Amino acid sequence: MKHSDFLNSSFSEENPFMRTEDIVSWFHSRMEAHRFLIEEIPFADLKEWGFCKETGNLCHKSGRFFSIEGVKVRTNFGSTVEWTQPIINQPEIGFLGIITKKVNGVLLFLMQLKMEPGNINMVQLAPTLQATRSNYTRVHQGKSPPYLDAFLNKSNSRILVDVLQSEQGARFLRKRNRNMIIITDDDVPVYDDYCWLTLGQIHRILRKDNIVNMDARTVLSCIPFVQESGSVSAPAPPPATESGAAGARFNRKLLASTLDTQCHRHSTDEIISWFTEHKMKYELEVARIPLHSVKKWTKSDRDIRHDDGKYFSVIACRVEADNREVTSWTQPLVKAYERGIIAMLLKEINGVFHFLIQAKVEPGNFDVLEMAPTVQCITGSYRDVPEEERPPYLNYVLNAPKECVRYSTLQSEEGGRFFREENHNIIVEVGDEFSEDVLENYIWMTMSQLKDFIRYNNFVNVQCRCLLSCLGFI
Amino acid sequence: MKHSDFLNSSFSEENPFMRTEDIVSWFHSRMEAHRFLIEEIPFADLKEWGFCKETGNLCHKSGRFFSIEGVKVRTNFGSTVEWTQPIINQPEIGFLGIITKKVNGVLLFLMQLKMEPGNINMVQLAPTLQATRSNYTRVHQGKSPPYLDAFLNKSNSRILVDVLQSEQGARFLRKRNRNMIIITDDDVPVYDDYCWLTLGQIHRILRKDNIVNMDARTVLSCIPFVQESGSVSAPAPPPATESGAAGARFNRKLLASTLDTQCHRHSTDEIISWFTEHKMKYELEVARIPLHSVKKWTKSDRDIRHDDGKYFSVIACRVEADNREVTSWTQPLVKAYERGIIAMLLKEINGVFHFLIQAKVEPGNFDVLEMAPTVQCITGSYRDVPEEERPPYLNYVLNAPKECVRYSTLQSEEGGRFFREENHNIIVEVGDEFSEDVLENYIWMTMSQLKDFIRYNNFVNVQCRCLLSCLGFI
Numbered sequence: 001m002k003h004s005d006f007l008n009s010s011f012s013e014e015n016p017f018m019r020t021e022d023i024v025s026w027f028h029s030r031m032e033a034h035r036f037l038i039e040e041i042p043f044a045d046l047k048e049w050g051f052c053k054e055t056g057n058l059c060h061k062s063g064r065f066f067s068i069e070g071v072k073v074r075t076n077f078g079s080t081v082e083w084t085q086p087i088i089n090q091p092e093i094g095f096l097g098i099i100t101k102k103v104n105g106v107l108l109f110l111m112q113l114k115m116e117p118g119n120i121n122m123v124q125l126a127p128t129l130q131a132t133r134s135n136y137t138r139v140h141q142g143k144s145p146p147y148l149d150a151f152l153n154k155s156n157s158r159i160l161v162d163v164l165q166s167e168q169g170a171r172f173l174r175k176r177n178r179n180m181i182i183i184t185d186d187d188v189p190v191y192d193d194y195c196w197l198t199l200g201q202i203h204r205i206l207r208k209d210n211i212v213n214m215d216a217r218t219v220l221s222c223i224p225f226v227q228e229s230g231s232v233s234a235p236a237p238p239p240a241t242e243s244g245a246a247g248a249r250f251n252r253k254l255l256a257s258t259l260d261t262q263c264h265r266h267s268t269d270e271i272i273s274w275f276t277e278h279k280m281k282y283e284l285e286v287a288r289i290p291l292h293s294v295k296k297w298t299k300s301d302r303d304i305r306h307d308d309g310k311y312f313s314v315i316a317c318r319v320e321a322d323n324r325e326v327t328s329w330t331q332p333l334v335k336a337y338e339r340g341i342i343a344m345l346l347k348e349i350n351g352v353f354h355f356l357i358q359a360k361v362e363p364g365n366f367d368v369l370e371m372a373p374t375v376q377c378i379t380g381s382y383r384d385v386p387e388e389e390r391p392p393y394l395n396y397v398l399n400a401p402k403e404c405v406r407y408s409t410l411q412s413e414e415g416g417r418f419f420r421e422e423n424h425n426i427i428v429e430v431g432d433e434f435s436e437d438v439l440e441n442y443i444w445m446t447m448s449q450l451k452d453f454i455r456y457n458n459f460v461n462v463q464c465r466c467l468l469s470c471l472g473f474i
Numbered sequence: 475m476k477h478s479d480f481l482n483s484s485f486s487e488e489n490p491f492m493r494t495e496d497i498v499s500w501f502h503s504r505m506e507a508h509r510f511l512i513e514e515i516p517f518a519d520l521k522e523w524g525f526c527k528e529t530g531n532l533c534h535k536s537g538r539f540f541s542i543e544g545v546k547v548r549t550n551f552g553s554t555v556e557w558t559q560p561i562i563n564q565p566e567i568g569f570l571g572i573i574t575k576k577v578n579g580v581l582l583f584l585m586q587l588k589m590e591p592g593n594i595n596m597v598q599l600a601p602t603l604q605a606t607r608s609n610y611t612r613v614h615q616g617k618s619p620p621y622l623d624a625f626l627n628k629s630n631s632r633i634l635v636d637v638l639q640s641e642q643g644a645r646f647l648r649k650r651n652r653n654m655i656i657i658t659d660d661d662v663p664v665y666d667d668y669c670w671l672t673l674g675q676i677h678r679i680l681r682k683d684n685i686v687n688m689d690a691r692t693v694l695s696c697i698p699f700v701q702e703s704g705s706v707s708a709p710a711p712p713p714a715t716e717s718g719a720a721g722a723r724f725n726r727k728l729l730a731s732t733l734d735t736q737c738h739r740h741s742t743d744e745i746i747s748w749f750t751e752h753k754m755k756y757e758l759e760v761a762r763i764p765l766h767s768v769k770k771w772t773k774s775d776r777d778i779r780h781d782d783g784k785y786f787s788v789i790a791c792r793v794e795a796d797n798r799e800v801t802s803w804t805q806p807l808v809k810a811y812e813r814g815i816i817a818m819l820l821k822e823i824n825g826v827f828h829f830l831i832q833a834k835v836e837p838g839n840f841d842v843l844e845m846a847p848t849v850q851c852i853t854g855s856y857r858d859v860p861e862e863e864r865p866p867y868l869n870y871v872l873n874a875p876k877e878c879v880r881y882s883t884l885q886s887e888e889g890g891r892f893f894r895e896e897n898h899n900i901i902v903e904v905g906d907e908f909s910e911d912v913l914e915n916y917i918w919m920t921m922s923q924l925k926d927f928i929r930y931n932n933f934v935n936v937q938c939r940c941l942l943s944c945l946g947f948i
Contacts, residue, residue, distance in 0.1 A: 091759075269929075272637055276638055279567070367840065456746070
C-alpha cells in the first residue's frame with residue numbers, strides 16, 4: 001500500500017465486482033429486498049425515551065445514545081451576541097470505518113447500503129461500519145454490527161486513517177466520531193447490502209443527489225493522497241475525461257492542488273497564525289442549560305419548534321427495518337426547517353486550485369473555531385434580505401455562470417439524527433476578476449493543506465470535509 | 475530568515491551584546507536595581523479580590539484575570555475514578571511573545587528579566603512580552619506592556635511561530651496562551667531588564683536551576699527547526715563539545731532526531747492512530763462546581779488546603795515591585811505542597827533519539843488527553859509506596875546511573891499563579907536493555923515528530939514542551 005494507491009483508485013472505475021452503471025440498480029434491488037417504515041409520532045408514543053422531569057431534556061432511559069438538551073451561547077462572532085437553543089448531546093465517540101483491499105492492483109472500498117430513519121430514499125451508501133458505542137457495547141441488546149471485529153482487532157490489517165472528527169457544531173454539542181480506513185489482505189466476506197467500489201466509482205455517484213451518506217463522505221475526506229513528510233511519489237497522470245480540454249485542465253489543477261507542497265498562496269504556518277489570531281479574537285461561551293429553560297422554543301405534543309418557525313424542530317418517529325440489528329424502535333429526530341447552502345469558491349493561484357476557507361464559530365465546536373466552507377447558511381438567511389446583506393460571497397455562488405460551477409448536488413445530513421435534511425453542495429470556480437485579497441476571517445488553501453489540517457483533527461468542520469470529499473476527477 | 479537560522483542560533487553563543495559568562499551577573503545587577511517585596515497575607519487583606527457569596531469562588535471584582543473555582547471530575551484513567559478539586563479558571567488567552575532579530579548572521583532573542591510574585595529568586599528570564607488580555611486592555615489601569623505593539627501590529631515583522639498552547643491541566647481549566655515568535659529588521663529599543671541572547675546562550679542557562687521561566691520555555695519549545703513540507707536545508711554540523719566523543723555523539727543524535735523525517739520508530743499516522751484510540755478509550759467528564767462544594771478541602775483565614783495536606787493550597791499575598799506596570803497589588807497564588815518529577819526517557823532507535831511519550835488525562839485538558847513526559851508526578855506518589863507501585867518507568871529515572879542522565883535541573887512553574895513551585899526536570903538515556911516495546915499508553919517519538927505535534931497545538935502538554943525546550947546541544 002502506497003498513498004498513491006488512493007489516487008489511483010480515485011482515477012479508476014475498473015472493478016470486477018460491480019460496474020459503475022449497475023450501482024443504482026443494485027440500490028433499487030436491495031431496497032426492494034427489505035421492508036422499511038418510518039412515521040412521525042407524538043412524543044407520548046416514544047418507547048424508552050422521555051422528558052426528564054427536572055430538566056425537560058429528552059433522554060433515553062438507559063442514559064445512553066444521545067439526548068436533546070439546551071445551551072446558552074454568548075459570542076462576539078456574527079450579529080447575534082447571545083441566544084439559547086436545543087442541541088443534541090452525544091458524548092460517546094462512535095466508529096465510522098471503511099475496510100479497503102487491493103484487487104488487481106486497484107484499491108477497493110467496502111461500502112454498505114444502510115437504512116437510517118431520516119434518510120431521503122431510506123437507504124444510502126455508508127461506510128463498512130457505522131456504530132455508536134451503545135451499538136457495539138450492545139446497550140439495545142441487538143446483534144453486534146457486521147465487520148466490527150476488523151476495527152477492534154486490527155492484527156490482520158493495517159490502519160490508513162484513524163482520526164477523531166467533529167460533526168455539525170450548530171446541532172451537536174462537541175460530538176465526534178472516530179473516522180477509520182483500514183486495509184486488509186485477508187478474504188473479507190461480503191454480506192448482502194455490502195459491495196466493493198473504487199474511489200472513482202464513489203466519486204461518480206457523489207455527483208448524484210442524496211446517495212452517499214454523510215458518514216461515508218466524512219471518512220473519505222480523511223484520505224491522505226501524499227506520503228508522509230511531503231515526499232510525493234510520482235503520481236499517475238490524471239484520467240482522460242469526457243469533457244475534453246476543460247475537463248483535462250480541471251483534473252490537472254485538482255491533482256496539483258492535492259499534491260502541492262510548494263505553490264500555496266500561504267504557508268501552513270501562516271494559516272496556523274491566521275487561525276490562532278481568530279481563536280483569540282472570537283469569544284465563545286457555551287453553558288449547558290435544561291431544555292425547558294431554552295427561550296423562544298415551544299414544545300407541543302408532536303414537536304419542539306422555534307417560535308418564528310426558523311432553524312429546526314425536534315420530532316419523534318417510529319421505525320421498522322428488517323435488516324437492522326434491532327428491527328423496530330422509536331427515537332427523536334431533528335428536522336430542518338429548510339434547505340441550506342454549503343458552498344466553496346475555488347480559484348487558480350500559482351497554477352494550483354485554492355479553496356476559500358472561512359474561520360467560523362459554532363456553539364457545539366470543540367475549540368471555538370473550525371475551518372468552514374466559503375458559505376454555510378440556511379436559505380432563510382438570504383432569501384428575504386437585500387443582496388448587500390447576504391452572507392459574504394454568497395452572491396458569487398448564487399449568480400455563478402453555469403460553466404464555472406464545478407460541482408452542484410444535494411447531499412444529505414446524517415439520517416440517524418436528522419430527518420430528511422439535505423443541503424445544496426456547490427463548488428464554483430472564480431476567475432481573475434475575483435481578488436486574492438479576501439475578508440479577514442477567510443483564507444485561501446490548497447487541497448494538500450486542507451488534507452493536513454484534516455489529519456490533525458479539530459480544524460476542518462464536517463460541512464467542509466464532506467464537500468471536499470465530493471470533488472473527484474471528472 | 476530560514477528555519478535553519480534557529481538551528482544555527484542554538485549552536486552559537488556569539489553575541490555582541492552579552493557574553494554568556496556575564497548573564498548571571500547581569501541578573502544580579504538588575505535585581506539590585508529594583509525593590510521587590512512579597513508576603514503572605516490573610517484572605518481578608520486581599521484588595522479587589524473576594525469570595526463570591528453564592529459560590530465561594532475566589533474572584534477579582536472586575537470579573538477579569540482569573541478565579542479559583544471547583545471542578546468535579548470523573549474518569550476511567552488512573553486509579554481514582556471521581557474527585558472534586560479547586561482549579562484556576564482563566565478563560566482569557568494571553569500573549570507570550572519573543573522578538574528575534576538577525577545580528578551578524580546570528581538570530582538573537584530579546585529576553586526580559588521579569589519579576590513575578592511566585593518566582594524563586596524573584597526575577598526570571600521571560601519572553602519579550604508576557605501579557606494577559608486584562609494586561610493589555612489595561613483593566614488594572616497600569617501602563618501598557620513594553621513591546622506589545624510589535625505583536626499587535628505586525629506590519630514591520632514576520633511571524634515565525636504563532637500557536638495556542640495549553641498550560642497545566644491539573645491546575646488550570648482549559649487555559650491557553652498564544653505563543654509567538656516574530657522576526658524584525660527594524661531597530662528595536664532595548665529597555666532596562668531586556669537583553670538579546672542567542673538560543674545557544676539560553677540553552678546554556680537552562681542548565682541552571684530556576685532561571686528561565688515557564689513562559690519562555692513554552693515559547694522556545696514551539697521553534698520549528700525544519701522547513702515546511704519536510705525539505706531540510708543542509709544543517710551546519712553540530713557544535714564541537716567540551717565533553718569529547720560522548721558529547722559529540724549526543725549532539726549528532728539530537729540533531730538527527732530534530733531533522734529526521736525517515737528513521738522514526740512509528741509514522742506520524744501511527745502516532746495519530748494511537749492517540750485517537752486512547753482518546754476513545756479514556757473518558758473524562760469535568761463539571762464546574764462552586765468552590766464551596768469541593769469536598770475534602772478546607773478554607774481557613776489564610777489558605778484553602780486538602781484535608782490530607784496533599785497536592786496544593788490556595789494562598790493570598792501582597793506584592794510590591796517598582797518595575798511593574800502596577801507597582802503594588804494583592805492576589806491569590808497556588809502553592810504546591812511538594813516538588814514533583816518531570817522526566818523523559820530517551821533511547822537511540824534507528825540511529826536517532828526517540829522520546830518515550832505518555833498519553834495522559836488531566837482534568838483541565840482541552841481534549842481529554844495530551845502527550846506528556848514519560849513520568850510526571852508529585853513526590854508523594856512514589857516516596858511512600860513500594861517500588862512496584864510507583865508510576866510506570868519512574869524507577870528508571872530514580873535509579874539512572876549518572877553517566878546516562880542527559881539533563882537534570884530544577885525548573886519553575888509560572889510565578890504569576892504558582893508560589894515558588896519547582897519541579898525536577900530530568901532526561902535519562904536508556905540503552906539496549908530497555909525494550910522498545912512499551913506500555914500501551916506510551917509511544918516513542920522523535921524530536922521532529924514532537925515539533926510537528928506542537929505546531930498543530932492541543933497535542934503536547936506544557937510539561938513535555940518545557941522539558942523539550944531545555945534540551946540543547948552540549
